[in-house]
Amino acid sequence: MFLTLKLLSNRHPSFIARTVFVKNNNVDDACRLLNRILGKEGILEQFRLTRYYEKHLQTRRRINHEKCKAIYNEDMERKIKFVLRKNRHEPFPGCH
Amino acid sequence: MLTAIKNTLRIPVINLGRLFQTSAPIATEKFVHKRIPQDDEGVQGEKIIDLDSVLKSKQSLFPTLESDNLLFDGMPYNQLPICNIRVTHNNTIFTMTDAAGIVKLIRSCGMEGFKNTKKGTNIAAQTTAISIATKAIDRGVKTIRVRVRGLGPGRLAAVKGLQMGGLQIVSVTDNTHVSWNPPRPRKARRL
Known part of the structure; x- marks a missing residue:
């Protein structure tokens, strides 16, 4: 329910989706994990496809x-x- | 007793007579169900894809409702200053803002002295990141959260450079604008 309220107050809350915490100061790992998630979800592909008509x-x-x-x-x-x-x-x- | 020993001896004697076989052995073996492996679930690296196991084992890597109030360096997560990084093919722009989004510092590869195509390199992004990090530390910022937007050569180098500059990065967020029903994009480049 709290999540619904939060979403109602802000349609696009930042720092919830597509966010990875950095563990043990290992920024490289976090970035790689984030990139892999983006690639798997097809977000990068969609970005690339919609850059030009x-x-x-x-x-x-x-x-x-x-x-x-x-x-x-x-x-x-x-x-x-x-x-x-x-x-x-x-x-x-x-x-x- | 003697017959028992004889019986045990008989088999090797027969085998000695046939040192090599002329035909392939006939499969007399019965079907053993135990030999077929079970469908395994959860063994890493065999059938489950690598990413899924990461997601399963490290739930703390991702934000939850409670993570807004987690303390980092004595500050709750949602009060930490933000470093926005805009990455494009031709440039990388850093803006330091406070939690409310008010800009405190702005720095780009072009401001750093890189000109033309050199702006869009990872080296330019890294040096700019280090310079903005030192400036931010002068203003008393230590821990930040990073929000990256766009794709480009400086994407990884920018986040890395912030750390090399001495800032502690709590989280990395992707904020690339992607739409599944976008307005018509510009016409394709002619190569």
Whole structure:
């Protein structure tokens, strides 16, 4: 409830979101953690995309490329998993 | 008794007769469920992504409702002076404000004597940060919270430089303006 009240009084309270405390005077670690969070949440990507106007052709091309990459990555991950699989219930498959 | 010993001896004798095998051994082994590992949860670095484990283990890294009143150097967190850093590709601007946001000090890479493209380097940001830190210490500021806005080469160097200048940084906040439904941005650069 207190949080709601706080948000009602100020729509964008600072020093709540996207904030990392520095532990043991280790600023580098805090910055890295913050950057990683920003990257993972897609904030940096959105910032980069909205810096300049993206024409529709470019949007289409980017999205198609992302789709292809996702499919390729999924397949490759499955392949790698298959090659590296362990704990086979038959130790020498196809040998008899 | 003797037969028992015989029985135990028989197996190695048979094996001696077949020193090498001509065909691959037939899989007679039964399926053992124990050999398949359980789905593990919470083992670091195996299936859980690194970031999640950090978030799980170090809850104190992030502010909560109570953290506003935490004492740092005898001052509650929300009364600490703020250092705003505006990072762009071409420059880095530092402003020291008090908790209410009233500007006390302002310093930029251009003011520091860097000109043109040199303003937008990390070295420029670091030296500017050190100079503003020394100025702030002269005015009696020791512990600050940092708020960074924008992306650029000086982003990391700026925060680091403040620490090198002798200020104690309590927290680092990102305040980059990002919108998911922005007005139309300027046209793209032609390269």
